[in-house]
Amino acid sequence: MIVYIIKRIGMMIPTLIIISMVSFVIIQLPPGDYLTSYAANLRQEGDMVDTDELEMLAERYGLGQPIYVQYWKWVSGIILRGDWGQSMEWRKPVKDLIWERMALTVFLSLISILVSWFVAIPVGVFSATHQYSMPDYLFSALSFIGAGTPGFMIALVIMWIAMRQFGLNVGGLFSREYMVEPWSLAKFVDLMKHVWMPVVVIALGSTAGSIRTTRANVLDELQRPYVETARAKGLRERKLIWKYPVRVAMNPFFSTVGWTLASLISGQTLVAVVLSLQTTGPMMLRALTSQDMYLAGSFLLLLSTLTVLGTLISDILLAWVDPRIRMGS
């Protein structure tokens, strides 16, 4: 097991190096760069352009130099100094911009995932064990609707209802007065007051999918002879269902839990835009459209790293819960 983990980590390093190169090339691909378009914009508006500042930035990031020099300056900055570069648009170091948003995003997504599983697994198991019953049809219909309705749409509808019926403005994660405040207990309480709505919206979509997955997996496992063996032991039906088929049917959850890491950052961007959440999605979208290359590059790199890391976590989890995989390695 330990050898397996070390081997997997060893394989991650070259993957990450290649990924960082590819992300860098991708963010360099569009013609022009932020500095040029920034200067052009300023000139158009008749403003003075501080050429000294532009030259300093160009020097710092090796703009205009060959791409491998730029790449090296970028990557060595991240690894050696923890310097993710400067966001051209926000005029702030990238690291000052992303971490708070990252923390909020992870917090929001984890709650949504937990809520979604907490609902989806019992409902999915119930649907499977009561296949073709009325509640099963009802849950199936609901989950098809849930899976088929875009999250931003649900968000809009809920916002509209909240506004119309209760006069509430449910957008955002904080009330206005706490928006720029430093963290405090009161700010956290304020966050908790706002967080339910994005959680409901985000969880709805994934709950619908998870119900279908759970139902299908459990249905598959219910047919297996080991379930009959358990029944022949005289176990209570409910107990044996949760101990045997559900336990095996959960394996796909463990094998995909790692992927959710990456979707933490980029996922639910539309919902976040609609609800004006201070998460990473909208910021990344903006960085990409405005060619804010270091911010966009940092997001791309983080995203890829989390994907690789997530896959590793999934594999370790799966090996931990499934002895067949553990022994095979």
Place this chain on the structure above:
Amino acid sequence: MDDSNLLVEVKDLETYFYLDEGMVRAVDGAQFDIYRGKTLGVVGESGCGKSVTARSIMRIVPKPGRIVGGQILYHRASNGHGEEVLDLASLAAQGDRIRSIRGAEIAMVFQEPMTSLSPVHTIGNQIAEVILLHQGVSKKEARELSIEMLDLVGMPLPSRTIDQYSHELSGGMRQRAMIAMALSCRPSLLVADEPTTALDVTTEAQILTLMRRLQDEMGMAIMYITHNLGVIAQMAEDVVVMYMGEVVEQADVDTIFHDPVHPYTSALLQSIPRLGQKLGEGRRLASIRGMVPDPYALPKGCKFHPRCGAFKAGLCDQIEPEMLEVSPGHRVRCFLDAKLG
């Protein structure tokens, strides 16, 4: 046979499956007795209702099947004072009553030892589970008892095997683990549903010897289901031959092999290859002609008549034969026997 040794009386058992395509009478009036400490062999082709009969006794008939008629009288030994007779067919399939019997007094071993064990639980976990459920002992005691059982079924290194998973064991070892699990509460009846079909012949012989030995030691009755008459000859004292959910012939094992009356039994016997039998010069191993009938459209009269070599038109295809006793303990569902007139 002595009635005080009666363990299970199956009477007119009917287990039907209600499918979208129609109703299937998987078991249609089966009737037989199981005696304490004896082995009853149940033979028949695939789909004749052997396994559903076994599951009916266990009360684990899968949906959409259910018992619609008949009785399964279980003579349960009450501590010290005689016995109580319980109709298993009338109990609630998920009720406390049947669950206290299922797995403890009547246990079952299945066909596929690979898939019949959970892939994600250790052997020990699955054996100890039955012991914990029925015997009210501590976890530590349950583990010790599990190791004891594994030792009893001839598992090498039982104290190590107990922490292994089923995929780490060979087919024979898995079936030994299944047997250990089934016998861990010392049942009075072991239902074995083709326990050696998935195994190679050498392993099969070992498992059969093991079951015989354990039967001698523990004194349980065995209901042994198979399509293999060779295994029946080795294992059983009494034999029930099933066809399309009905018992067509039943007798002791010698009578079945040497003096069969029903054409179906004879046909089954002729389809066994024999050592030393010459098959050259155009002689082929006999097979039963035709196929098992469509369960949605059963033939009228005797259900075997379309495949029977000796069927009498106007009789066999019109009237369903009754079960009749041709000699003590030998009963047949057929018109052929002259003694029946």
